[in-house]
Amino acid sequence: MIRRPVTADTAELRRAMVDAVTAEEFLTRWRVAFAPWRASLLSVPRHRFLPPTVWVDNTADPPPTLLPLHREHDPDRWLELAYATDYVITQVDDGHPTGPGSGGLMPTSSASGPVIVAVMLAALDAHEGHRVLEIGTGTGYNAALLAHRLGAEQVTSVEIDPDIATHAREGLSDTGFGAVTVITGDGTHGYPPGGPFDRVIATATVNQIPYPWVAQTRSGGRVLLPWADTYTGGLLSLTVNGDGTASGSIVAESNFMWLRGQRDTRGAIKPTSEGSRDPDRTDASTTTCHPHNVTGPPGARVAIGQRVPGCQWRYCPWEPTDPIGVLWLIDPWGSWAKLTHTTPNADEDEFPVLQSGPRRLWDEVEAAYHWWVDADSPDADRWQFTITPTGQEVQLK
Numbered sequence: 062m063i064r065r066p067v068t069a070d071t072a073e074l075r076r077a078m079v080d081a082v083t084a085e086e087f088l089t090r091w092r093v094a095f096a097p098w099r100a101s102l103l104s105v106p107r108h109r110f111l112p113p114t115v116w117v118d119n120t121a122d123p124p125p126t127l128l129p130l131h132r133e134h135d136p137d138r139w140l141e142l143a144y145a146t147d148y149v150i151t152q153v154d155d156g157h158p159t160g161p162g163s164g165g166l167m168p169t170s171s172a173s174g175p176v177i178v179a180v181m182l183a184a185l186d187a188h189e190g191h192r193v194l195e196i197g198t199g200t201g202y203n204a205a206l207l208a209h210r211l212g213a214e215q216v217t218s219v220e221i222d223p224d225i226a227t228h229a230r231e232g233l234s235d236t237g238f239g240a241v242t243v244i245t246g247d248g249t250h251g252y253p254p255g256g257p258f259d260r261v262i263a264t265a266t267v268n269q270i271p272y273p274w275v276a277q278t279r280s281g282g283r284v285l286l287p288w289a290d291t292y293t294g295g296l297l298s299l300t301v302n303g304d305g306t307a308s309g310s311i312v313a314e315s316n317f318m319w320l321r322g323q324r325d326t327r328g329a330i331k332p333t334s335e336g337s338r339d340p341d342r343t344d345a346s347t348t349t350c351h352p353h354n355v356t357g358p359p360g361a362r363v364a365i366g367q368r369v370p371g372c373q374w375r376y377c378p379w380e381p382t383d384p385i386g387v388l389w390l391i392d393p394w395g396s397w398a399k400l401t402h403t404t405p406n407a408d409e410d411e412f413p414v415l416q417s418g419p420r421r422l423w424d425e426v427e428a429a430y431h432w433w434v435d436a437d438s439p440d441a442d443r444w445q446f447t448i449t450p451t452g453q454e455v456q457l458k
Contacts, residue, residue, distance in 0.1 A: 071106055071108060071140075071144075074108075074140070074143075074144040075102065075103055075104075075106070075107070075144065076103060077144065078102070078107070078144045078145075078146065078175055079099060079102045079103055079175075081146050081175075082102070082146060082175045082176050082179050083095075083099070085146070085176050087176055087180065087313075088176060088179055088180060088183075091179070091180050091183035091184065091313075094183035094184070094186065095179050095180075095182065095183040097210065098179065098182045098183065098206065098210060100209075100210075101182075101206045101209040101210050102175065102178075102179065102206065104209055105202065105205045105206055105209055105236065106236060107143050107144060107172070107175070107202055108140055108143035108144065109232055109235060109236050110172065110200035110201050110202040110205065110229070110232040110236075111139075111142075111143050111149060111151065111172060111200060112151050112152075112200070112228055113131060113132045113133065114129050114130065114131050114132070115129075115130050115139065115142060115149050115150060115151055116128065116129055116130065116150035116151070116152075116153050116165055116168065117130050117142075117150070119164060124160075124161065126160035126161060126162075126164030126165060126166060127150060127153050127160065127164055127165040127166070127168065128163070128164050128165075129158075129163055129164075129165075130142070146174055146175050146176050147174050148171045148172060148173050148174040148177075149171060149172040150168045150170075150171045151170050151171055151172055151199070151200060151225075152168070152169050152170035152171075152222070152225065153165025153166065153167060153168055153169060154166055154167055154169060155169045155222070155321075156169070156222065156224055168318060169318065169321075170199055170222065170225055170318070171199065171318060172199060172200045172202055173199070173203065173264060173317070177296075177315060178202075178203060178206070180296070180313055181203075181262060181264075181285060181296065182206060182207075184285055184296060184298055184312055184313065185260050185262050185283065185285050186260075186283060187207070187210075187211060187259070187260045188211075189210070189211060189212075190211075190215075190259075191211060191215065191259035191260055192215050192216075192217075192255075192258045192259050192260075193207050193211060193215060193216050193217070193258060193259065193260045193261070193262065194217050194218075194219070194251060194252055194255065194256070194258040194260070194261045194262070194274075194277065194278075195207065195216065195217070195218040195219070195261075195262050195263075195264065196218075196219055196248035196249075196251070196261065196262070196263040196264065196265065196274070196286075196320075197218075197219070197220065197248060197263060197264035197265040197320070198218040198219065198220035198225065198226055198229045198243055199220070199225065199229065199264060200225075200228070200229060200232060201218070201228070201229030201230070201232040201233045201238075201241075201243070202232075203262075203264060204216050204218045204229065204233060204238070204241050204243070205232070205233055205236060205238045205241070208233070208238040208240075208241050209238070213233075213238045213239070213240035213241045214240050216241045216242070217241075217242040217244065217252050217255045217258070218241060218242070218243050218244070219243075219244045219245075219246055219247075219248040219251070219252055220243060220244070220245060220246075220248070221245070221246065221247055221248060221321055222245075223245050226243055226244075226245040229243055230243045242255070247322070248263070248265070248271075248320065249271040249273065249320065249322055250271070250273050251271070251273040251274055251276075251277040252277070253273070253277060255277075256276075256277035256278075257277055257278060257279040257282070258277055258278055258279070258282065259278070259279060259282045259283075260278070260282060260283050260284075260285070261274045261277065261278050261282070261283070261284045261285070261286075262284075262285045262286070263284075263285070263286035263287065263320075264287075264317060265287070265317055265318055265319060265320040265321075266286075266287040266288065266289045266294060266315075266316075266317045266318065266319045266320060266323075267286060267287070267288060267289075267319075267320050267323050268288065268289060268290055268323055269323065269453065270284075270286065270288065270297075270299075270446075270448050270453055272448065272449075272450055274286070275299070275301055275305070275306070275307040275448050276305065276450075278301045278307075279301065280301055280302065280303045281300070281301065281303075282300075282301045283298060283299065283300060283301070284298075284299040284301065284307055284309075285297070285298050285299075286299075287315040287316075287317040288311070288446070289319075290366040290367075290370070291366065291370070291371055291372060291373045291392075292362055292365050292366030292369065292372055292373065292374065293359070293362035293363055293365070293366045294314075294315060294316065295311035295312075295313065295314055295315055295359065295363070295441055296311065296312055296313040296314070296315040297309060297310070297311055297312070297446060298310070298311075298312045299446065299448060305449075305450065306447060306448060306449045307447070307448040308445060308446065308447045308448070309445075309446055310441075310442045310443070310444060310445055310446060310458075311359075311363070311441045311442050311444065312442065314359060314441075342417050342418070343415055343416070343417045344415070344416045344417070344421070345413065345414070345415055346413075346414045346416070346423075347411040347412060347413055347414060348400065348411065348412050348414050348423065348427060349410060349411055349412070350412075350427050350430060351402065351412065352376060352378075352386060352388035352400055352402060352412070353378075354430055355374075355388075355426050355427070355430050356374060356376045356388065358438070359440065359441040360433065360438060360439050360440040360441045360443065361430055361433050361438070362441070363441045363444050364429055364430075364432065364433035364436075364439070364457075365426055365429040365430060365433070367429075367444070367455060368425075368428075368429035368432060369422070369425045369426050369429050371392045371393065371394070372390055372391070372392055372422055372425065372426060373390070373391050373392065374388065374389060374390050374391070375388075375389045375391070376388045376389070378405070379402060379403065379404060379405045384403055385401055385402075385403055386401065386402045386403070386405075387399065387400070387401050388400045388401075390422040390423060390426060391422070392418070392420060392422060394418070394419065394420075395418045395419065396416075396417065396418025396419055396420035396421075396422050397416070397417055397418055397422065398414060398415065398416040398417075398421070398422040398423035398426075399414070399415045399416075400412050400413070400414045400415075400423060401413055436457065439457060443457055443458050444456070444457055444458070445457070445458045
């Protein structure tokens with residue numbers, strides 16, 4: 062791997078990045094647990110794990126494609142992205158860009174933002190001597206952080222994309238962590254030859270949690286993963302029980318790309334205006350429930366996701382420069398609902414609603430929201446996840 066020299070003081074950039082991460086409110090409850098990992102973030106050079114080409118939003122022209130940013134063309138911006146607190150898109154369209162020109166349409170791999178990386182390391186609660194299985198190697202940066210504290214021989218990582226796995230191996234080798242075991246394969250199977258592990262950490266979202274992750278974790282060990290349904294998601298921490306099951310709850314919000322084998326759980330829906338719909342099949346009504354009620358509180362979103370399966374939402378909130386807020390609800394089988402509002406809060410008495418298709422999605426979502434309120438508005442962490450060899454169950458505690 063040929064790497065162009067970087068002239069900036071990357072140690073100073075890392076210090077600035079870690080200071081910014083530590084100051085994030087999102088990290089507040091995790092600061093004590095994160096403290097042992099601070100030295101790893103200060104030591105491991107994140108830029109050494111990014112590919113020469115990353116991808117950025119095209120804000121100039123429609124359609125909203127992703128455009129390549131080459132290190133050799135703009136090394137300063139490339140390095141700035143490497144040490145920002147946001148995620149960096151490192152692959153689009155599974156490595157074969159399909160957008161107009163040289164653009165891409167769908168992000169398919171990324172370097173996770175340092176803030177969520179810090180939260181996940183803290184929530185993983187790994188200690189010296191622990192053996193860790195990582196699902197989704199990506200750039201290799203997270204594996205390097207684990208290796209820096211736990212020892213490279215203690216870390217196994219599985220990556221489904223051969224090119225991404227090769228890049229990660231090279232980055233780990235170049236930075237002194239070549240003893241990390243990087244397996245090219247389907248992460249849903251874990252890595253049976255390496256088990257049992259003390260900790261399993263996934264860096265891709267799943268809806269159905271693969272049981273091998275539980276089976277390959279010792280009793281009392283932890284499985285940490287981003288979970289989501291079509292309506293919401295969160296960082297799920299599971300403890301493995303002596304009977305081969307695992308149980309736990311959501312410990313933080315999260316937003317990761319989907320595990321490849323489960324991508325169809327959430328489709329990319331771009332609803333058109335209601336003017337293109339069949340007006341004879343569209344029902345008009347009003348509601349006093351503000352869109353923020355059903356999209357804001359994490360506990361409400363989890364409740365709605367459990368009670369209104371298959372429903373997705375897109376919300377463009379009210380802004381002073383765009384004084385019409387729009388909430389879309391969609392399911393993949395043709396039903397949709399649209400709610401509009403012209404104030405930033407719930408001051409309006411009523412909001413117009415349009416619905417179409419075999420389901421009345423707004424009616425379902427509003428009923429689920431009121432169920433949540435009547436249940437004393439339980440937070441997201443009140444939902445108990447139980448994983449067994451035959452499936453998973455989610456219940457309100």
